Amino acid sequence: MNAALAKRLLLAIAVISTSAAGAPCMKVTLTGTKGGPAAVNGVAGVGTLVQYGDDSKACKGVNLQFDAGRATSVRHSQIGISAGDIDAIFFTHIHSDHADGFADLMQLRWHYESDRPKIDVVCSIDKVADVGHTNSCARLAAHVADSYIQSGEIAQRHSERKQTPAQGPAALINLRTFDPSDEPAVVWTSGDVKVQAVRSTHTAGHASFRVDTPAGSVVISGDASNDVPQPPRAHSTSDQVEKLSGGADIIVHATTHPNMGPEKGGGMPPRIFYRQSTAVDVGAMAQRAGAKYLMLTHLTPSLGEVTRIDKWKIPGAPLTAKDFHEAVSSGGFKGTIVVGTDLASIQLPIKATP
DSSP states (O other), rough: OOHHHHHHHHHHHHHHHHHHHSSSEEEEEEOOOOOOOOOOOOOBSSSEOOOOOOOOTOOOOOOEEOOOOOOHHHHHHHTTGGGOOEEEOOOOOOOOOHHHTTTHHHHHHHHHHHSSSSSEEEEOOOOEEETOOEEEEEHHTTTTTTHHHHHHHHHHHHHOOTOOTTOOOOGGGGEEEEOSSSSSSEEETTTTTEEEEEEESSSSSSSEEEEEEETTEEOOOOBOSSSSSSSSSSSOOHHHHHHTTOSSEEEEEEEGGGGSSGGGOSSHHHHTTTTOHHHHHHHHHHHHHHOOOEEEEEEEEEOOOOSSSOOOOTTSSSSHHHHHHHHHHHHTOOEEEOOTTTTOEEEEEEOOOO
């Protein structure tokens, strides 16, 4: 039996055993909500943790991390999750604000928990961008610890901890790539947990994901936007993500406030603004998809942000959670809105209040 199959059997057994002990549950936690690479107000880089298991154990059974921005492992430590607990990491794309925490997570796993099964890294195959370079999650994974290899850190630590693979953290990765298309396709499964992916527009190889469990479902958009790169267009959100979101309980979506656009006098360059989804359109899409909960993440601008390091003008700064909530509501969304802050979470099924 190969290692990957053995891992899946162990995960399936874990889910079955925990479900037998208590009610199945799914928990979605925002491990970081910062939009873009800048460091602002201590907010972690964007990421979402999806867990499925037993409600008596806080849903800890299968632990899936979607994107891993700056300080992902710090946020994990605040909720009792270690690097070795993560079963798979899924990348929507490899912009630095979505991937800065990956090397940290893998270094921790290698240093302290290298005896755990390999971690699945699930992402798009290499894709050539319209400006000529190649976006490669595979190379990101293969070279995740190169700076520490070159500096001698890996050799030093390995000399002290012989249980660590001499090759470094990349030896602990099981890479699983796929070619995203307009139609949802299954890219990962374990027991009752199924993950689908679909192509979405932002950068070459960008993908959005949906997790289905017996306790509920969630869609993680990444930075998805519409295939039409600028107005006139029906909306800024991705039609592929809308299809993927049909009937989902929760949508986690990157959200840009319309004040940042040229129509409102915002300083965000039009090309960058138009490859994002606005709060108004995200609300409208979530309503059409029938979602019950909408979690806003990758907020642009960040809550409380007054002056940006890139000097982009923020009309009405500082924007508040109320500003984002009102923009989403104006799009027609009638469900529950969570304006993302780090470690905000939703657990399904929702327990009735006594």
